[in-house]
Amino acid sequence: ELEQRLSQFHGREDTILYASCFDANAGLFESMLTPEDAVFSDALNHASIIDGIRLCKAQKFRYPHRDLNELEHLLAHSEARIKLIVTDGVFSMDGTVAPINAVGGASGGYTTGPKELVTLLRNVSRPYLFSNSPPPAVVAASLKSLDLVESSSQLRQHLRENTRQFRDGMKAAGLTVAGDDHPICPVMVGEAPMAVELRRGIYVVAFSYPVVPKGAARVRVQLSAAHTPDDVTRAVNAFADVAREIGLVKKST
Structure with missing residues (x-):
């Protein structure tokens, strides 16, 4: 079937x-x-x-x-x-x-x-x-x-909204998300230790060499239609907090 x-x-x-x-x-x-x-x-x-x-x-x-x-x-x-x-x-x-x-x-x-x-x-x-x-x-x-x-197209539409919210929020936080406007969102961090640190508190996967090229370590985030806007906001805030702690982005003065 x-x-x-x-x-x-x-x-x-x-x-x-x-x-x-x-x-x-x-x-x-x-x-x-x-x-x-x-x-x-x-x-x-x-x-x-x-x-x-x-x-x-x-x-x-x-x-x-x-x-x-x-x-x-x-x-x-x-x-x-x-x-x-x-x-x-x-x-x-x-x-x-x-x-x-x-x-x-x-x-x-x-x-x-x-x-x-x-x-x-x-x-x-x-x-x-x-x-x-x-x-x-x-x-x-x-x-x-x-x-x-x-x-129904409702779930796909909600997923598109989650993707847009996450990508826009990460950009506003000073973080780089590679790829097209897609729910697979690789957060680019450069070095492997930063990739490991950045995943704290959120269920995501860090990838570094040899899975990806040297200097192109990333944390892969996969958005879902099951996520709520609050879930997405919490994820963006968690990434932003850790990124400031490890010096990936500058702390606001």
Whole structure:
């Protein structure tokens, strides 16, 4: 049922579920690409995409993050049988959004697309054949999520409002939040110790080298429609207080 609902949601012919997005990416490229093919991957793609591409025998090219001019250059100079462009929809470490309208895309712990592709994956995709199905509780929660998304835009609107409030509040506090206007909000701090300190009192995750480049440590905040305006205000105030304590921003006089 979930596979059918996801196909309808995306407007595709068929869908195959995996236990995780890591399995979905590990099972896709090796199954469909040969040495005669080429895959073109955004430089900031998720580790699961990178590892999935490594498993296949296709020619591999990497283009700078969201650089469509360089991507077009690489595509024009490739003589591959199949030219597959691979990008995250939203880049989880940076909060940036891919130009999906220009390059196409897919997401989640599933692959959705033409029936021929999904049939191929059901027969040869190793993570699908030799792993477990998603737990029933996950399937039920996913179906309920689709019900909520398809029945009303209220939750999405509230999430947009929370995102705007958080990003505006952090900017006013003198802190830098990277990315586009997206609920994934990486608070850029530069050095790893500051990333660890800045997460005090709020459930967020600090990332530093080697997960991200040296000098680009960050604290990743993920807003939710379940948060209230008071929750967002408390988070902004907590970040601002700690940032002043550790000298990340200047104390007001």
